Amino acid sequence: xxxxxxxxxxxxGDAANIKVLMNHVMETGQRKDAKTGQVVPAHFIQTxxxxxxxxxxxxxxxxxxxxxxxxxxxxxxxxKAGDKVNVSWVDNHGDKNSADAVVA
Amino acid sequence: xxxxxxxxxxTVLLFGALAxxxxxxxxxxxxxxxxxxxxPNLKFNxxxxxxxxFNPDALSQYFSIMEFPPYDSELDKGxxxxxxxxxxxxxxxxxxxxxxxxxxGNYPYFDESLGKVVTYEMAINSCxxxxxxxxFAYNDMHNMGTLTAYARSLSxxxxxxxxxxxxxxxAAYEKGKxxxxxxxxxxxxxxxxxxxxxxxxxxxTEYLSPALGHAAHWPEFRGGDTVTTLQARYxxxxxxxxxxxxxxxxxxxxxLEYFHSFISNGLPMQTPVFRx
Amino acid sequence: xxxKRRTFLKTAGGASSIAIAAAAGLIKxxxxxxxxxxxxxxxxxxxxxxLKAVGAAxxxxxxxILIKAPDIAENGAVVPIEVxxxxxxxxxxxxxxEKNPSPLxxxxxxxHGAEGYVSTRIKMGQTSNVRAVVKAGGRSYTxxxxxxxxxxxxxx
Numbered sequence: 001x002x003x004x005x006x007x008x009x010x011x012x013g014d015a016a017n018i019k020v021l022m023n024h025v026m027e028t029g030q031r032k033d034a035k036t037g038q039v040v041p042a043h044f045i046q047t048x049x050x051x052x053x054x055x056x057x058x059x060x061x062x063x064x065x066x067x068x069x070x071x072x073x074x075x076x077x078x079x080k081a082g083d084k085v086n087v088s089w090v091d092n093h094g095d096k097n098s099a100d101a102v103v104a
Numbered sequence: 105x106x107x108x109x110x111x112x113x114x115t116v117l118l119f120g121a122l123a124x125x126x127x128x129x130x131x132x133x134x135x136x137x138x139x140x141x142x143x144p145n146l147k148f149n150x151x152x153x154x155x156x157x158f159n160p161d162a163l164s165q166y167f168s169i170m171e172f173p174p175y176d177s178e179l180d181k182g183x184x185x186x187x188x189x190x191x192x193x194x195x196x197x198x199x200x201x202x203x204x205x206x207x208x209g210n211y212p213y214f215d216e217s218l219g220k221v222v223t224y225e226m227a228i229n230s231c232x233x234x235x236x237x238x239x240f241a242y243n244d245m246h247n248m249g250t251l252t253a254y255a256r257s258l259s260x261x262x263x264x265x266x267x268x269x270x271x272x273x274x275a276a277y278e279k280g281k282x283x284x285x286x287x288x289x290x291x292x293x294x295x296x297x298x299x300x301x302x303x304x305x306x307x308x309t310e311y312l313s314p315a316l317g318h319a320a321h322w323p324e325f326r327g328g329d330t331v332t333t334l335q336a337r338y339x340x341x342x343x344x345x346x347x348x349x350x351x352x353x354x355x356x357x358x359x360l361e362y363f364h365s366f367i368s369n370g371l372p373m374q375t376p377v378f379r380x
Numbered sequence: 381x382x383x384k385r386r387t388f389l390k391t392a393g394g395a396s397s398i399a400i401a402a403a404a405g406l407i408k409x410x411x412x413x414x415x416x417x418x419x420x421x422x423x424x425x426x427x428x429x430x431l432k433a434v435g436a437a438x439x440x441x442x443x444x445i446l447i448k449a450p451d452i453a454e455n456g457a458v459v460p461i462e463v464x465x466x467x468x469x470x471x472x473x474x475x476x477x478e479k480n481p482s483p484l485x486x487x488x489x490x491x492h493g494a495e496g497y498v499s500t501r502i503k504m505g506q507t508s509n510v511r512a513v514v515k516a517g518g519r520s521y522t523x524x525x526x527x528x529x530x531x532x533x534x535x536x
Contacts, residue, residue, distance in 0.1 A: 003177045015495060021172045028503070030481075047415040057494040059415045063422045065477060065485040065503045067458045068329065069174035073499030074488070090415075161451045168460040169501070309530055328458050380455040 007101035016079035151317030182254025199231035208259035214273035242353030249331035256375035280363030289347030439520035470496030472515040479508035
């Protein structure tokens with residue numbers, strides 16, 4: 001299934017700069033398989049939640065138009081080194097993935 | 105007479121050809137001067153960015169994506185391949201000097217005992233064979249491509265350092281150079297047509313990249329997720345000019361890569377990179 | 381996007397049973413988090429319908445929304461986009477690609493110190509305006525940037 005996502009979390013001034021690279025095919029449901037000619041069904045991350053020390057800081061809803069192996073960057077003011085970051089996603093099949101990181 | 109000769113030489117240089125009796129280092133300097141003349145604002149190390157240098161909008165997208173490239177998990181796969189021991193317990197790192205770090209810039213080199221050019225990919229296969237494993241096909245992007253995308257990255261930052269010493273090495277270098285300047289295919293283009301003569305111009309909506317800097321950044325993830333080795337790219341380019349490609353891992357491409365890499369001596373390597 | 385959502389984010393301020401249960405350690409915060417995906421908004425064709433579906437019809441043009449996007453996308457499948465909102469109290473940023481079959485591409489709800497900034501990569505089928513919509517203080521604001529998409533030839 002999905003490979004683990006990678007999270008980079010560093011302090012920049014008084015905000016934590018969080019960068020996430022997820023692994024997901026983000027299939028649009030419009031592409032035809034080159035070999036079979038059949039349409040490949042849509043398979044994409046629909047919701048993402050990012051938490052800082054257990055508090056949700058970002059909740060995202062995505063369409064299949066987000067790129068394959070999605071990248072997400074956001075910033076959290078008032079964070080500090082040592083804070084715990086968690087990012088989780090759920091896709092349209094109900095598959096999930098989650099990863100943790102510590103702000104450097 | 106001398107003036108005429110110089111003028112003629114100048115004309116020859118204008119068309120980007122290299123004098124037949126020059127040493128490899130003279131060739132390299134001549135090409136460097138040619139490009140410097142065409143692009144006075146480009147710094148030497150910039151050449152690793154290829155055609156992106158001609159398009160700041162594209163270069164900006166490249167840097168943005170390279171911060172955290174989408175092929176990251178493919179690199180992890182390559183790392184696993186590199187670190188997995190062979191059946192006999194040995195590892196790739198045991199085959200290479202310095203555990204495989206900071207040495208890819210020495211390839212290709214001319215092996216006197218074998219009497220031929222040896223590429224990094226051939227060295228990988230020699231390692232596999234010596235340790236009882238099957239060799240990877242040179243056009244097998246799934247294995248050779250993925251493995252070298254990681255393995256070569258252990259030499260990131262290393263300056264290309266190709267040596268051409270001795271008459272046999274020189275002969276192989278000259279073969280590679282000849283290939284580079286040889287017109288081929290229905291379009292009757294040589295590598296040099298696009299990458300020397302027409303460099304910086306646009307062909308079929310794409311800027312043409314200089315040959316200087318080419319060899320420093322392979323394999324590439326083209327279109328984001330399709331790993332492509334340099335020799336696989338040779339085949340693609342040759343097909344683009346409607347010619348029959350040669351075999352990856354064959355002598356033609358090995359000699360070409362020898363020449364092609366030599367002219368990028370001194371440039372810092374980076375593997376892999378993202379290209380559209 | 382606020383219709384039919386029941387998330388920890390929304391009830392964070394209130395003394396809901398979920399919040400109390402979480403505070404009491406009876407359930408871990410991650411367990412109650414479930415963002416509902418606004419199907420109607422993601423299936424809306426055309427920008428006016430998409431704006432309506434996310435409750436941002438009549439969004440005012442704003443120069444305080446900065447969209448960093450290429451003039452010409454190198455690869456229409458991987459277009460880097462950054463949106464910075466300088467509007468105080470930004471609580472949500474939405475991305476729409478006007479000419480995509482369904483324009484709404486992403487919605488980001490922000491809270492607990494998250495700044496008005498998101499960065500991501502999107503797919504664009506053709507040259508189109510990329511539209512950012514910002515919700516702040518109960519109102520909506522919007523800005524656009526055109527991104528051209530071409531199909532490359534030999535690739536080099």
